[in-house]
Amino acid sequence: MTPAPPGPLNLDKLFAARLQAVRARPYLATALFALHVVEDRRVPTMAVDRYWRVYVSPGFVDRTPVEELAGVWVHEVAHLLRDHHGRGDRIARLHGLTGPAERLRMNxxxxxxxxxxxxxxxLLAPEDAVDPGFLGLPEGLLMEEYIRRFRLGPHTAGLAWLDCGSGADGLGREWDLGPDGAHGLSEQERDAVRFRVAQGITGRPGNTPKSWQRWAEEAFHPPQPWRELLGAAVRSAVSGSGAGEDYTYGRPSRRSAGVPGAVLPSLRRRPPRITVIVDTSGSVSDGELGSALLEITAICRAVGGRRDLVTVLSCDAAVGVAHPLCQAAGIPLVGGGGTDLRRGFARALRMRPGPDVVVVLTDGQTPWPDARPSCRTVVGLFPRSWDEDDPRGRAPNTPPAWARTVVIGSAAPAR
Incomplete structure (x- = not known):
C-alpha cells in the first residue's frame, strides 16, 4: 500500500520547536526569529538561503520530534550567522572548487x-548529525580547516542526502527564491542580526559555548591591522604631550622623596578623546555604514569602554550633529549627497574640548584638508575596486601623508 503524501506544513509544531530552541539558546533569539519559513516539498529536511529564508519539508516536520526540530533550527541559523555561504564562495574561488560534490564537502x-x-x-542531537568524530577529526576547528582534512569517498557515501541549502555552502538550489524573492533580508539587515547576536554574547557570555564566544569576538570581529593601528594611535595619544590635565594625590609624585615631610601630587593622565568622522555620502553603501558602526564599537573598546570620550560626526558635503557615543547601533548616520570631509575635520577641530585622535571612516572619494590637523589622524578606507574604463567610475583620492591609513577588512599593511 502506497503511503499517503504528507499534508500541509505543521506550523504549530515547527514554531513550538523554534520556541524550545530560543529557550535553550536565548542568545540566538534575534537570529531565530529573523528567519522566514517557506514550505517546499523539494527540500530533504530543512535548508536556508543567504537571504535568511528557511525552506522546510512538511514530511520532515511530521516525522521529527519537537526536541530534534529545535536542534535543527539552531543548526540552520548557525550556518547563516557564521557566514558559511560567503566563506564557501571564497574557498571555491581560492581553490577552484566547482560542482555539487565540492559544495557537499563544504556543507x-x-x-x-x-x-x-x-x-x-x-537540544537533542539527531541520529544522523555529522560531527568531526564521524570523520575521525578533532573538535573545535573551523570550516576552512575541516575541508582541508578530508575528501569525499566511501566513508562519506551515506551523506549524499545532506543538504542544508545555499546558506551553508553558497551554491544555489532549485527552490531558492533569490535576492528578489519575498521576505529576504537585505545585506544591512543581515549584518544587523549578526551584530545583535554577537553583542548579546559578548555582553553576557555566561555559559555560552566557547565556539560562539570565539565567533562573537573573532569570527565576526576578526583581528585586523586596522584595529591594531587604532590601538597604537590611542596609546600614542595617551602618552603624548598634553595628555595630562590635572594633579591628584591618589598617587603621590616620585619627587616627594626629595621633599621630606611633604606629599606632592602626581600628574593625572586622562584617556584620549576620539572624534569619529563617518563618510555618509551617496558613494558609501548601507553595508559599509553597518561596518562603520562595528568599527565605532571597537573604538569604544580601545578607550576602555568610556563612551563619553567618543564623539561621532556624520559628514557628506555638510556635517551632521555631533553625537556622544551612547550605543553604536543607535547613532543616526545622515547623508547621501556629495562628499567633502574637510567640513568634518573643521567641525571636529572646533569642538571643545578638542579631540586627541580623529578617526575617519570613508571610501576615499573626498578632498582632504591641505594642512595637517593639530591631532593625530587615522583613516579607515572602505575597499574599492575602480574600473578606469567605466565613465561612471571615480578613483579614490589618496589620503594625505600625515594620516595613518589602512583598508578596513584588509590584511594589507597599514601606511
Missing amino acids: IAADCEINDDVYGDG
Whole structure:
C-alpha cells in the first residue's frame, strides 16, 4: 500500500520547536526569529538561503520530534550567522572548487564546525548529525580547516542526502527564491542580526559555548591591522604631550622623596578623546555604514569602554550633529549627497574640548584638508575596486601623508 503524501506544513509544531530552541539558546533569539519559513516539498529536511529564508519539508516536520526540530533550527541559523555561504564562495574561488560534490564537502565541513558543541543542554542531537568524530577529526576547528582534512569517498557515501541549502555552502538550489524573492533580508539587515547576536554574547557570555564566544569576538570581529593601528594611535595619544590635565594625590609624585615631610601630587593622565568622522555620502553603501558602526564599537573598546570620550560626526558635503557615543547601533548616520570631509575635520577641530585622535571612516572619494590637523589622524578606507574604463567610475583620492591609513577588512599593511 502506497503511503499517503504528507499534508500541509505543521506550523504549530515547527514554531513550538523554534520556541524550545530560543529557550535553550536565548542568545540566538534575534537570529531565530529573523528567519522566514517557506514550505517546499523539494527540500530533504530543512535548508536556508543567504537571504535568511528557511525552506522546510512538511514530511520532515511530521516525522521529527519537537526536541530534534529545535536542534535543527539552531543548526540552520548557525550556518547563516557564521557566514558559511560567503566563506564557501571564497574557498571555491581560492581553490577552484566547482560542482555539487565540492559544495557537499563544504556543507559537511560547515556541519563539523557547528555540530561539535551545538547539541546538549536542552537540544537533542539527531541520529544522523555529522560531527568531526564521524570523520575521525578533532573538535573545535573551523570550516576552512575541516575541508582541508578530508575528501569525499566511501566513508562519506551515506551523506549524499545532506543538504542544508545555499546558506551553508553558497551554491544555489532549485527552490531558492533569490535576492528578489519575498521576505529576504537585505545585506544591512543581515549584518544587523549578526551584530545583535554577537553583542548579546559578548555582553553576557555566561555559559555560552566557547565556539560562539570565539565567533562573537573573532569570527565576526576578526583581528585586523586596522584595529591594531587604532590601538597604537590611542596609546600614542595617551602618552603624548598634553595628555595630562590635572594633579591628584591618589598617587603621590616620585619627587616627594626629595621633599621630606611633604606629599606632592602626581600628574593625572586622562584617556584620549576620539572624534569619529563617518563618510555618509551617496558613494558609501548601507553595508559599509553597518561596518562603520562595528568599527565605532571597537573604538569604544580601545578607550576602555568610556563612551563619553567618543564623539561621532556624520559628514557628506555638510556635517551632521555631533553625537556622544551612547550605543553604536543607535547613532543616526545622515547623508547621501556629495562628499567633502574637510567640513568634518573643521567641525571636529572646533569642538571643545578638542579631540586627541580623529578617526575617519570613508571610501576615499573626498578632498582632504591641505594642512595637517593639530591631532593625530587615522583613516579607515572602505575597499574599492575602480574600473578606469567605466565613465561612471571615480578613483579614490589618496589620503594625505600625515594620516595613518589602512583598508578596513584588509590584511594589507597599514601606511
